[in-house]
Amino acid sequence: xxxxxxxxxxxxxxxxxxxxxxxxxxxxxxxxxxxxxxxxxxxxxxxxxxxxxxxxxxxxxxxxxxxxxxxxxxxxxxxxxxxxxxxxxxxxxxxxxxxxxxxxxxxxxxxxxxxxxxxxxxxxxxxxxxxxxxxxxxxxxxxxxxxxxxxxxxxxxxxxxxxxxxxxxxxxxxxxxxxxxxxxxxxxxxxxxxxxxxxxxxxxxxxxxxxxxxxxxxxxxxxxxxxxxxxxxxxxxxx
Numbered sequence: 001x002x003x004x005x006x007x008x009x010x011x012x013x014x015x016x017x018x019x020x021x022x023x024x025x026x027x028x029x030x031x032x033x034x035x036x037x038x039x040x041x042x043x044x045x046x047x048x049x050x051x052x053x054x055x056x057x058x059x060x061x062x063x064x065x066x067x068x069x070x071x072x073x074x075x076x077x078x079x080x081x082x083x084x085x086x087x088x089x090x091x092x093x094x095x096x097x098x099x100x101x102x103x104x105x106x107x108x109x110x111x112x113x114x115x116x117x118x119x120x121x122x123x124x125x126x127x128x129x130x131x132x133x134x135x136x137x138x139x140x141x142x143x144x145x146x147x148x149x150x151x152x153x154x155x156x157x158x159x160x161x162x163x164x165x166x167x168x169x170x171x172x173x174x175x176x177x178x179x180x181x182x183x184x185x186x187x188x189x190x191x192x193x194x195x196x197x198x199x200x201x202x203x204x205x206x207x208x209x210x211x212x213x214x215x216x217x218x219x220x221x222x223x224x225x226x227x228x229x230x231x232x233x234x235x236x237x238x239x
Contacts (some may be wrong), residue, residue: 003027003052007060009205014063016091025090025117026056032113033081040105042081053207058173059084060091061202062146065215067169071144072096077129077160078149082110084173085146089122097122098138100129130227133162140165140221148173153181153214154188154237158227161192164218170194172214176201182214188238193220 004023011018030051036042045054062068062084072095076085079099089097099110099122107126114122125132132138145160145168153172160170174181182196189195200213227233 003048006052007056010057010060011091014060015066015069016060016063018091022090025119026052026087028117029082029086029090029113030056032109032116036109036112040109042106042109053204054209055081055083056087057204058202058209058211059087059148061204062088062171062173062213063091064200064202064213065169065171065198068092068144068171071168073142074098074144074146075100075138075142075163077145077147077156077163078102078151079110080106080149082113083148085122086110086113086119088146089119090117093120095121098125098142099123100125100127100132102126102128128230129159129163130230130233133159133227138163140218143168145170146173147171151234152184152237153178154185154239155233157185157188157192157194157216158233158238161194161216161218162222162227166193166218166221168218169197170216170218172216174212174214176210176212178212178214184237184239189216191223191238192226193218193222195219 008018075098077100079085079101085099104126107124110124142163145163194216197215197217202211
């Protein structure tokens, strides 16, 4: 029951209820991660306790920002193995979540997780963030975008902010040293219609993992030309 207690405490710290169904979902999810990780590269973190702390609890920490509990439509961009989107769905079942990733093997894995855990109102998209942000059904349609993808903040802003409706938020899960990235992203923030609201430091008990939740509010519409086509965003970030 040790993992149950760890997950329960993490949820209760964020004002979330945790129950046996959620616990069983996490345990099944962990087993699927380990099984699939032998076939495709999902994560370098393979020990049970490390998966619980550094993937599941780390994802739950997104709820440190209170608005996340209210958000109904959420998109996880560059979700990889489903972080933070699937843990968010497990602990907040009434949310509607889209998981976007560019690698089809990972999408196949995520679809199996959704199927085995019998999660409802969650879907996957195989494709690039640059392309789907230009589609009417996704553009500025979400209360919240989240990303734990390893990318420069200026790049992430261009990929993620176009999905967020005005008044909504984008939360970037970043490492402990992001001051330079924040300085470099000032122009991009202004151009794309975002404003930094706060930065929350996240620590996980019994873990050396430290990071920040960078909370960005969408204050005005993103100009239609953003995001630019695939390849351009990385090669020439907005300066």
